[in-house]
Amino acid sequence: MVLNVNVKSVILEARELKISDQKTTSSIEICDVIGCHLCEEPGGILPIFFGSAPYLVIKYISKGKNYKWTAENVHVTGSREECEALRTKVNEKLETERPKKLGLFINPIGGSQNSLNVYSKTIAPLFRAANIVCDVMVSERPKHIVDIMKSFDTTCVDGLVVVGGDGTLLEVINGLLTRAQKEAGLDYDKPTCKLKPLEVPIGIIPTGTGNGTAKGLYGNTDVVTAALHIIRGKTNRNNVQAVYSGGKLASFSTIVIGCGLFSDLIYHTERQRWLKKARYFVVPLHLMLFKKQRLFDAKLTIFQRDSTAEDADGTSEKSTTYEQKEVEGQCVSITSSGAGLGYPCAPFGASVMPFIKHPSEFVVAMYKQCGRFEFLSHLKSCALENLDAFQKDFLLPYTVRGYKVKIQCSDKSPDPESEEVNINNLLDVDGELLDIVDGEYEVWNHRQLLRFYTSS
Numbered sequence: 001m002v003l004n005v006n007v008k009s010v011i012l013e014a015r016e017l018k019i020s021d022q023k024t025t026s027s028i029e030i031c032d033v034i035g036c037h038l039c040e041e042p043g044g045i046l047p048i049f050f051g052s053a054p055y056l057v058i059k060y061i062s063k064g065k066n067y068k069w070t071a072e073n074v075h076v077t078g079s080r081e082e083c084e085a086l087r088t089k090v091n092e093k094l095e096t097e098r099p100k101k102l103g104l105f106i107n108p109i110g111g112s113q114n115s116l117n118v119y120s121k122t123i124a125p126l127f128r129a130a131n132i133v134c135d136v137m138v139s140e141r142p143k144h145i146v147d148i149m150k151s152f153d154t155t156c157v158d159g160l161v162v163v164g165g166d167g168t169l170l171e172v173i174n175g176l177l178t179r180a181q182k183e184a185g186l187d188y189d190k191p192t193c194k195l196k197p198l199e200v201p202i203g204i205i206p207t208g209t210g211n212g213t214a215k216g217l218y219g220n221t222d223v224v225t226a227a228l229h230i231i232r233g234k235t236n237r238n239n240v241q242a243v244y245s246g247g248k249l250a251s252f253s254t255i256v257i258g259c260g261l262f263s264d265l266i267y268h269t270e271r272q273r274w275l276k277k278a279r280y281f282v283v284p285l286h287l288m289l290f291k292k293q294r295l296f297d298a299k300l301t302i303f304q305r306d307s308t309a310e311d312a313d314g315t316s317e318k319s320t321t322y323e324q325k326e327v328e329g330q331c332v333s334i335t336s337s338g339a340g341l342g343y344p345c346a347p348f349g350a351s352v353m354p355f356i357k358h359p360s361e362f363v364v365a366m367y368k369q370c371g372r373f374e375f376l377s378h379l380k381s382c383a384l385e386n387l388d389a390f391q392k393d394f395l396l397p398y399t400v401r402g403y404k405v406k407i408q409c410s411d412k413s414p415d416p417e418s419e420e421v422n423i424n425n426l427l428d429v430d431g432e433l434l435d436i437v438d439g440e441y442e443v444w445n446h447r448q449l450l451r452f453y454t455s456s
């Protein structure tokens, strides 16, 4: 919607623009202004005689339902001097924390394979309107971004933006965070090592399939909403989970880590790539409705906050002692969620929040055997963020600061090439499959390790 007003009816106040037309007065917060540009009326016979009429376009963020943001315009008419004066004053007020130069990484094959199109048609014009310059890199092969991250100079940009899915984001995060720890000379393979945070802010334009991190940060997976959060430039420090296996740091995670059912789903889905995007729907539905649940024996060791050794602000979690508990048994999956780790709208966010009392805590759940429909109804409750989604007989949820899993093979002397061994050594990390060593891994929370563009 375009609002047409005269320059005299626009009043610039300390933190907002007050705009009045004949009937109403509305206001736009300065932090929601995207940019301000002077335009000329298109040519015609009248401008030849009377001169062209300039007008000022004020582009601003409008916040709708379901966290959806759109870019709207106010057209301000008046004399050139008045329009230019208003433009200068508004631009001066636009906050200095806004990014001016971004490093942008596009995965052209993520999701519907339309990232390049989304960028050039929708995102680039918004960034241009906000006077943001982009240094664009397009990945040419799997893991190309991991290689780029090995030498990318983050000091020459104000922020990084991923145009892709969670897998591409994970490549950026893994590359940069690991490099930062190496450069700091830290013993980062030890779960107890306090890791060095990454200063450069990261944003994501969700053109992947799952897009869980974008949903967590922006409340939805709308690409315009995501771009507008990045333009606004507000950032938040977010927690990250780290996965360790075989005595090494294997990956970071921002959404979900799961063995068993969840890694099986990804394993089988990726084997049916010929189904293209339909595989994300057909394969899980087929497995859930027609296949028997795969059960495996596992030992889950949980590390919980020692209630007698309180760390008031929660920043020194590594010096805290832990109460350790072991749970053993047959299960369908062991899954932990990054919800509650500082992502304002994280997947399962509200569902696991009742369990979390401290910023360093997160939830790991052991899924026991259950009926197909019970399981689907649990997933639906999680998606709807119902507070009782984890209060099910087949679920054992634990509030933890870290946990360790050992998957036991049913065969006492298993063939290392067997499918059971293979599949037991796969872990779903944010929708990507990670090879773990001997069916054993550990997950720990690291506080405020990343800075994301978000406006919580």
Ligand SMILES: Nc1ncnc2c1ncn2[C@@H]1O[C@H](COP(=O)(O)OP(=O)(O)OP(=O)(O)O)[C@@H](O)[C@H]1O
Residues within 6 Å of the ligand: 107, 108, 109, 110, 111, 112, 139, 140, 141, 142, 143, 144, 164, 165, 166, 167, 168, 169, 171, 207, 208, 209, 210, 211, 212, 430, 431
């Ligand atoms: N040019 C390319 N050709 C083939 N694979 C690529 C290319 N560029 C990146 N990749 C790979 O694509 C994989 C998936 O990317 P991405 O996560 O962006 O999309 P997605 O899997 O559809 O989304 P989500 O992870 O949100 O479900 C990554 O593992 C990455 O290594």
